[in-house]
Structures are given as C-alpha cells and as structure tokens.
Amino acid sequence: MSGGRTVAAVRDVSFTLAAGQCLALVGESGCGKSVLASALLGLLPGNAQVRGAVHTDGRELLAADEDVLAREVRGRRIGLIPQSPAGHLTPVRTVRSQLAETVRELTGVRGSGLPDAVAAAAARAAFPSDHLDRYPHELSGGLAQRAATALALVGDAPLLIADEPTTGLDRELVDRTVDELRRHADDGRGLLVITHDLSAAARIADRVAVMYAGRVVELADAKGFFGSPGPRHPYAAGLLAALPEREFTPIPGMPPELDALPEGCAFAPRCGRASAACARRPELTDGLACHHALDPAHA
Ligand SMILES: Nc1ncnc2c1ncn2[C@@H]1O[C@H](COP(=O)(O)OP(=O)(O)OP(=O)(O)O)[C@@H](O)[C@H]1O
Ligand code: NI
Known part of the structure; x- marks a missing residue:
C-alpha cells in the first residue's frame, strides 16, 4: 500500500463468533491480525481496499457509512482495545475526563452518579484511582493499556475486539485482564482476542484461529488445540x-x-x-x- 506497492495483508478470512464465545486470533508479528481488526471496524486508511462482508446484529458493516460506524457501531456495538493505546487516547485530556465522557455517552449516567461510575470503570481494568488525573503522556505503557481497556469496557458492547490487550502488563495483571475479558464473553457477549501470548489464549479462548501470511490456516476448538x-x-x-x-x-x-x-x-x-x-x-x-x-x- 505504500510507495505504489500493493500488499495483500489479509485474504480469504472467514469466521463466525457467537454470543458468549471468545475467539483468539494468533500468529507471528506481521501476519495481518491488526489489519483484520481494523477492517472489521472500518478503521483502515483511505487507500486500503477491502472486500467481503461483516455481519453483526443483522447489519453489514463494510458497506456502512463512516458516520453510522462512528455514531452507532464503534464503542456501542463493537468495542476495541487498540494495539497502540497511547496513540488512541486523547493527549490533551486526563484519563478521568476521557472516562467520564465515555461513561456519559455510552451508559447515560451523569450528574452525581458520574464520579462513582468513572471509578468503577477504572477499577474494571485495574487502573489505579490515584492516576486518574494524569494525562496520557504521564502514563507508562502498562497504565496506558489499562486506561484503553477501561474505556473499551464501558459500553459493554455485544462484540469486543481486544488487540494485544496484555502488552506491557506483568503476569498478575495479565491474568486479571484476561479474567475480566473472559467475563465479557461469559455475560453473553462476543470477544475477539488478538494475541501473541499463547498461554493467555489458552486461558481465555473457546476457539482459536491461527493466521499465517494473511490467511487463517487453522480454526479449532481451544481445548483440543x-x-x-x-x-x-x-x-x-x-x-x-x-x-x-x-x-x-x-x-x-x-x-x-x-x-x-x-x-x-x-x-x-x-x-x-x-x-x-x-x-x-x-x-x-x-x-x-x-x-x-x-x-x-x-x-
Ligand atoms: N497502511 C499500511 N500500508 C502498508 N502495509 C501495511 C499497512 N498496514 C499494515 N501493513 C502491513 O500489513 C501486514 C500485517 O500487519 P498487521 O499489523 O496486521 O500485523 P499483526 O499480525 O497485527 O502483527 P503484530 O503482531 O506485530 O501486531 C504487515 O506486513 C504490515 O507491514
Ligand atoms: Ni497487530
């Protein structure tokens, strides 16, 4: 896609994800996992070509208008924990203010209930309450990851895509995050986890999709796999x-x-x-x- 070259980053990928299920997408760096996640959400750069169909809630997303995706889909119907949380957080606003806005928008909680709802949202992702007034550049990689996770969990979207959600976390927090994400699926929602961490995948997933060079080469039940x-x-x-x-x-x-x-x-x-x-x-x-x-x- 750069310098006039065309890169077929993802091809012939097809899968279904049922409510209550977690699918882990695994594979080496560069195999196309994040490109696939971005394609599902209509977040690829303008020069990218995408063909196919993405169905959720009886709606096809690849043909949807950008304003529909922004207003009705992202955050509400499909949550995303992005691979680079630092770049996803708004640099000029504190974590508290970003969480408050998202809580207001996605849950309707406002006024006197808001501080408690913000604290609860931070706690879900183990984001420390005494860091809520920091700006994104004042956060370590692991804290930025937890802030992005807290933001993505607020909407309790029917589908959550978590792209390397455990990067920069120590083992204990990896386990906590994995368990919180698993709860998302156990509550009857869909979860697509993209990860290098095969032990995290084994802990969380019902099914596994293995990608190699832009294609899914194996799709299996996690237990047997x-x-x-x-x-x-x-x-x-x-x-x-x-x-x-x-x-x-x-x-x-x-x-x-x-x-x-x-x-x-x-x-x-x-x-x-x-x-x-x-x-x-x-x-x-x-x-x-x-x-x-x-x-x-x-x-
Ligand atoms: N905008 C772009 N222009 C050109 N190539 C791109 C673009 N975005 C991604 N690619 C290429 O697409 C391929 C897949 O990238 P992708 O980020 O999806 O990999 P990944 O599996 O998520 O890797 P990682 O595990 O390192 O996150 C890579 O070879 C990457 O260089
Ligand atoms: Ni990636």
Missing part, C-alpha cells in the same frame, strides 16, 4: 513447540514478504512436511488449510 489431540497444521504445531514451557524449539526461517507470496502454501518453505503438492495452495476446509495435516491420533 492447546490440549489433546493438539494442533493439526504444522505451523500451529510449530508455534506451540516454540513456547518455553513446551519444547522451546523455534520455527526455522522467517515469514514471507506479503508482496512476494508464493503461489502455493505460504508456509511450505519453512515446513518439514512440505512436498510437491504444496505448490498448490490449500483452501481452508474443515478448519484446516494444509495438504499434510498432522494426525495426532496416529502420530
């Missing part, structure tokens, strides 16, 4: 094997450049199971895009 029988796509198996608490074996090689993708399976150059068949791109079928899927039951 992280436990038994385990992942079926060799890339997904490699991601899990790279974890320190597992084999600690990194996947050899690097992901491909998105403007120079091979015709066939994009993972084949790094895959120990690749064969001539992989010159033909595998379609996602029954939750799997691979010609040589692992069959854990017979491994």
Whole structure:
C-alpha cells in the first residue's frame, strides 16, 4: 500500500463468533491480525481496499457509512482495545475526563452518579484511582493499556475486539485482564482476542484461529488445540513447540514478504512436511488449510 506497492495483508478470512464465545486470533508479528481488526471496524486508511462482508446484529458493516460506524457501531456495538493505546487516547485530556465522557455517552449516567461510575470503570481494568488525573503522556505503557481497556469496557458492547490487550502488563495483571475479558464473553457477549501470548489464549479462548501470511490456516476448538489431540497444521504445531514451557524449539526461517507470496502454501518453505503438492495452495476446509495435516491420533 505504500510507495505504489500493493500488499495483500489479509485474504480469504472467514469466521463466525457467537454470543458468549471468545475467539483468539494468533500468529507471528506481521501476519495481518491488526489489519483484520481494523477492517472489521472500518478503521483502515483511505487507500486500503477491502472486500467481503461483516455481519453483526443483522447489519453489514463494510458497506456502512463512516458516520453510522462512528455514531452507532464503534464503542456501542463493537468495542476495541487498540494495539497502540497511547496513540488512541486523547493527549490533551486526563484519563478521568476521557472516562467520564465515555461513561456519559455510552451508559447515560451523569450528574452525581458520574464520579462513582468513572471509578468503577477504572477499577474494571485495574487502573489505579490515584492516576486518574494524569494525562496520557504521564502514563507508562502498562497504565496506558489499562486506561484503553477501561474505556473499551464501558459500553459493554455485544462484540469486543481486544488487540494485544496484555502488552506491557506483568503476569498478575495479565491474568486479571484476561479474567475480566473472559467475563465479557461469559455475560453473553462476543470477544475477539488478538494475541501473541499463547498461554493467555489458552486461558481465555473457546476457539482459536491461527493466521499465517494473511490467511487463517487453522480454526479449532481451544481445548483440543492447546490440549489433546493438539494442533493439526504444522505451523500451529510449530508455534506451540516454540513456547518455553513446551519444547522451546523455534520455527526455522522467517515469514514471507506479503508482496512476494508464493503461489502455493505460504508456509511450505519453512515446513518439514512440505512436498510437491504444496505448490498448490490449500483452501481452508474443515478448519484446516494444509495438504499434510498432522494426525495426532496416529502420530
Ligand atoms: N497502511 C499500511 N500500508 C502498508 N502495509 C501495511 C499497512 N498496514 C499494515 N501493513 C502491513 O500489513 C501486514 C500485517 O500487519 P498487521 O499489523 O496486521 O500485523 P499483526 O499480525 O497485527 O502483527 P503484530 O503482531 O506485530 O501486531 C504487515 O506486513 C504490515 O507491514
Ligand atoms: Ni497487530
């Protein structure tokens, strides 16, 4: 998209997310997770081309007008915890004033009830009350993350997209945040969590989508994926094997450049199971895009 190049950052992605469910979207840096999140919310830059359909509440979002998205969808129907919270907070206003405005707008609470509602909103994301009068530039990365999370939770939107919601948090806060997000789903709402943190994904998700080079290569139940029988796509198996608490074996090689993708399976150059068949791109079928899927039951 820059310098006249066209980058196919996300292709052929299709999934459903039911109320009460959490889907974790995982994959290496640059595979297209955040571009997908931005596309769902109509937040891609003006020169981006998006095709397809996004249905929520019986409404198609990709064709919706910007003012409809801004007025009725973002925050109200779909909440977003952005990947770069610092850039998302308004720099000239304190956290308290931003939270108060969002609480007023999305919950209708005003007047004497407002201070308590603001305090409660901050507490949900473990944002310390004695930091509420700070400006965004006075916050550490972890505090900015918690402020952005507090803002995103206010509307209790039917769908919440959390893009790397645990960045910059220590382990205890990661667990707290994950549990708060999980509650969002348990209350009957949808949750799409984008994360590098596979142990956070295992803790929170009902289903997992593994992305590689702009495509979903495996879509599976989280329990079977992280436990038994385990992942079926060799890339997904490699991601899990790279974890320190597992084999600690990194996947050899690097992901491909998105403007120079091979015709066939994009993972084949790094895959120990690749064969001539992989010159033909595998379609996602029954939750799997691979010609040589692992069959854990017979491994
Ligand atoms: N505006 C843009 N112009 C050109 N390329 C872009 C643009 N936005 C994103 N990309 C490219 O799209 C690809 C996917 O980026 P994206 O941010 O979605 O990755 P990601 O999976 O979220 O990675 P990370 O885990 O690091 O956040 C990257 O190769 C990125 O360079
Ligand atoms: Ni990202």
